[in-house]
Amino acid sequence: MSIKQVDVSAKPVQKREAVAVGRIILKPSTVELxxxxxxxxxxxxxLARVAGILGAKHTPTLLPLCHPLKLEHVEISEEVxxxxxxxxxxxxxxxxxxVEMEALTAVATALLxxxxxxxxxxxxxxxxxxxxVITDIRVVSKVKTGETT
Numbered sequence: 001m002s003i004k005q006v007d008v009s010a011k012p013v014q015k016r017e018a019v020a021v022g023r024i025i026l027k028p029s030t031v032e033l034x035x036x037x038x039x040x041x042x043x044x045x046x047l048a049r050v051a052g053i054l055g056a057k058h059t060p061t062l063l064p065l066c067h068p069l070k071l072e073h074v075e076i077s078e079e080v081x082x083x084x085x086x087x088x089x090x091x092x093x094x095x096x097x098x099v100e101m102e103a104l105t106a107v108a109t110a111l112l113x114x115x116x117x118x119x120x121x122x123x124x125x126x127x128x129x130x131x132x133v134i135t136d137i138r139v140v141s142k143v144k145t146g147e148t149t
Contacts, residue, residue, distance in 0.1 A: 005065050011096040014144045020103035022137030023086045024111045030121040031083060044117040045078050048087060048110035052076035055109025056091050056102040063105070069095045071102065076110055087111055100139045107137050 026034075033039050056074045060066040073092040078085055089106035091099040111134045115122075122132040 003065065005067065006097070008067060008096040013094055013096055015092070015146055016095050016097070016099045017090065017092045017141070017143045017145075018098060018100040018103040018139055019088065019090045019141040020100065020107045020137065020139050021086060021088045022107040022111050023084045023135050024114050025084050025131065025133040025135060026118065027122060027131060028083050030118050031080060031085070033121060034085070034118070035080060039117055040120070041117045044114045045080075045085070047113050047117055048078060048085075049076040051113040052087065052089055052106040052110035056089065056106040059102045059105040063101055066101050067095075067097050069093050069097070069099060069102065071099070074102070074106060076106060078110075085111075085114055087114075098142060098144065100142050103139060104137060108134075111137070 034044055037043055053074045053076060056071060060068040071091060071093050075090040077088045087107050087110045089103045089110070091103045091106065093099050115132065115134065122129050124130050
């Protein structure tokens with residue numbers, strides 16, 4: 001069987017919404033730097049929001065079988081814990097196919113950008129990342145409602 005993109009031409013356009021979440025586990029000292037806005041490269045949370053939005057928009061470039069979608073809304077938010085940052089994305093579109101891959105890509109991109117900005121604080125004496133982990137990326141909600149065509 002060959003690889004192919006699914007044919008959605010016969011499906012109706014509907015409002016599609018997906019919410020995804022994921023976490024990056026960090027040293028408490030790194031989280032404290034983020035809280036104090038003392039990260040040398042700048043605010044990783046602000047960067048995560050912008051990068052997450054771009055990640056959602058670029059999903060079909062990264063995942064070749066995803067349909068290019070006209071996204072109506074992408075929202076990135078975060079929760080700061082003692083040793084983690086949790087990123088949440090919400091993606092909305094009026095399309096023939098769902099937006100869960102865009103929501104997942106938004107979260108993954110946001111988390112990778114946080115790692116990139118704080119990596120100097122996460123390395124051990126050997127230049128390794130023994131405690132830094134991106135984890136639990138998942139879709140927590142997927143909704144489709146009302147035809148528009």
